[in-house]
Amino acid sequence: MRNIYKLGISTCLAALSATVLHAAELGAKDEPIKLAINEWTGQQITTRIAGHMLETAGYKVEYVTAGYQNMWQAVSEGQLDAAMEVWGSNVTDQYRQLNKAGKVEDLGELGLVAREGFVYPPHVAELCPGLPAWEALKDCAAAFATAETLPNGRLVDYPGEWGTPGADRIKTLGLPFKALPAGSEGALVAEFRASVERKTPLIAVFWQPHWAIAAFDLKFVELPKGTQECYDDPAYGPNKDVTGDCDFIPTRVFKAAWPGLKDKWPAAYEIIKNFTLTTEQQQPLMGAVDVDGKPTEAVTAEWLSANTDTWKPIVDAATK
Structure with a gap:
């Protein structure tokens, strides 16, 4: 299975070179960064990979099981620090309101074509x-x-x-x-x-x-x-979960965080903001968990070991 997880380095490095990265302070490295674990396998894989990257940088990470639809107040208050795979098609009005009020920060595209x-x-x-x-x-x-x-x-x-x-x-x-x-x-x-x-x-x-x-x-x-x-069907209002009488709008998949993350853990903020995972990277890992029956932790550990050149430059750029 190892060969399945091996990725083309050139694609990642090209994407990395297009991203402006800079070293940052670690901040409160003795306090754990709390990452939300949601209900689906792909999200758990994404979060475990990001968590390992943070640990490599010198942080403590805590994985917190959280309901996808009702976790946003906790994120806004810093009880959860980041959510690594947010699907724009089914975020709640609460997320939108908190994001508009500056209480939840959008950290950019994850990279999945959904x-x-x-x-x-x-x-x-x-x-x-x-x-x-x-x-x-x-x-x-x-x-x-x-x-x-x-x-x-x-x-x-x-x-x-x-x-x-x-x-x-x-x-x-x-x-x-x-x-x-x-x-x-x-x-x-x-x-x-x-x-x-x-x-x-x-x-x-x-x-x-x-x-x-x-x-x-x-x-x-x-x-x-x-x-x-x-x-934006007027029967439901702008950007609601339903789309009237038409197909699903292509979904934006992104990362979101407690706005205090940037100041409390500056390097972690840089790592999460610049972390990406593609459909081609994630899908085989999901199969290894759901079809082959491997534990998520083992699958992500194997991928991380086989693909150091893919993710380590992001950690290094944020910390050195």
Whole structure:
């Protein structure tokens, strides 16, 4: 598996050379920097890699399990110091308000090229002719019906803590479906596995980067083109979680922190601000955890050992 994690150094160095880095003071290095651990594997991998970089710089790091939707007050108060993978498509109004008030700081792009939408395994196209066009779902909803949803079809939505993008879209698109939230990321993956093995109908809300996209050859439904005008639907207000009757806007994935991080741990601020992780880097690591069953800590440790030339220059530039 080691070769899977080995990355092209030139790409990273090119990106690094385009970023202005400078050495900074460590600051309160005896006090732990508290990083939020959220509910999905990719975020945990991202956070563990960033945490190791901070430890290499000489910091203590504490990983704090936090609910993604309700952690922002804690970040604004310094009870949590940073969140390493924030998806702009489903941040809450609380985040937006705190960010606008200067109480939560946006630390820039993480580097993931992300997409969200309705997905299905390939065999489902035979059960619902007309896919990937979204209009096909109007005519074959009965094929997706269950005892819980009759007479409507069943759409598996994100876990409840992540918002209700599926429920919102089927309502605005007038689709005869009922959205049922998945229990977790793992439960969503289990749905795909069961559908592929049994050739049963399934439509779900999902995202990439994720190893399951390739593992199950998942296809995206072609929803009406997402536009900023649709995203700022007057029925919901600007930049809400729902996007009216259109597709998901391409998602910005970024880092956010307690504004006091910059002054309390200056070098840590530089490291986090300049830390990036690409889809190509993260996705195999997710597979190693979720498919191969390896612990997240072991997978990230192996990646870090194999890719010192990728991340160490960022640490060195912030501290030397």
